[in-house]
Amino acid sequence: MVGAFHGHAHNWKCQLDWHPMYIQGTGHTEGEGCEHIFSALNDLARGTCHASWFHRHQAIKEHFAFWNENKYEALTRFIRNHYKEAWEAVRTLSAELRIIKTTLQVTDEDFIRFHAEERAYFVSLKQPRAQDQLQRRYVEALDELEECKLQWNTAHEATNHSFTSIPIGDLITFSKTLTQACVRLDTTYLMLQNAQALAGQLQAQIGLEQPWKVDGEEYLQFKQDVLMGKYYCVLDELECLVVMRLFELSNLNMLGTGN
Known part of the structure; x- marks a missing residue:
């Protein structure tokens, strides 16, 4: 079981298997006993x-x-x-559940x-084909x-212009420049060589005789896939952060306070 406080940081498939909300018999157990101990130890650590x-x-x-x-x-007071909390939850939620089942016609x-x-x-979701992954990586390499x-090119032009402002005979400034x-x-040439080598290696792995042209048909097709993949990753991270924030506010009884 993954603790309820940390569970929402895991992917949805993991939550379906290990989040206490989906495990029969956990009830209101949050699975964060260690966190309570660590929280109490924070004040002790100062001294x-x-x-x-x-x-x-x-x-x-x-x-301790x-x-x-x-x-x-x-x-005894805790139990x-x-x-009482569990009994009240069973009483109220059972009534709500009966209404939901009647409305939606489910059992x-x-x-x-x-x-x-x-x-x-x-579970049925699969990774993209290896060839598609290579082509997307090739687009990123391009x-x-x-x-x-x-x-x-910027460094080359800046180098040409940097010497025009040096006074004639100022050898110290000339040497420093x-x-x-x-x-x-x-530095820029080394980066360019590495990028060319990576693009060439991916081109060979894909089996292309000619490199793709930027803004070409093949490039644009997989460029869209790359952008959508990054977009979905950002959405997943945003959803995770929002849910974690809401869960923290819920634990602090601060929902609806504008925080």
Whole structure:
């Protein structure tokens, strides 16, 4: 089981298998017992990080001794409160569930089937063909190559113009400018060579006799796939962050406060 607090950071297929919301018998268990202990230790860390070895161990021992006594003392109240909470949830949610089942014309078996079908759908998803992945990577390599060509041309032009403003006879400035220009040219040329080598290697793996032209038909086709793939990745990250934020606000009883 993945803790409820961290579960929404996992992909949806993982949540269907391991999130406590989908595991029968977990009830309101959040699976974040360690996080509660770590949270209580935060205040203790402020003092122990500057304490001696003896006082550090003494403080930690006393902290957990008090922790155990405090939890044991509050155990009956904890069980009673959670029992009342669970009973109230069963009472109210059962009534709501009956209305939903009547409205949608579904049964308890349908919910189990929906969950199984959703899991089967994600299991059935496959990675794109290796050839398609190579072609998409080839498009990215062509974009990198064009960017390196632009940087190389910019560095070349900047080098030509950098010497025009140097006064005649100023050898120190000339030497310094020459060194900087050489470093910039060498760096951009090395990047250009690496980009050309990568594009050529991918071209050979794909089996192309001629390289694709930027803005050509094949390039534009897979360029769209690359952009959509990046777009979907951004959407997944955004959804993950939003759900995690909502879950944090829910735990803090701050939903609807505008935070």
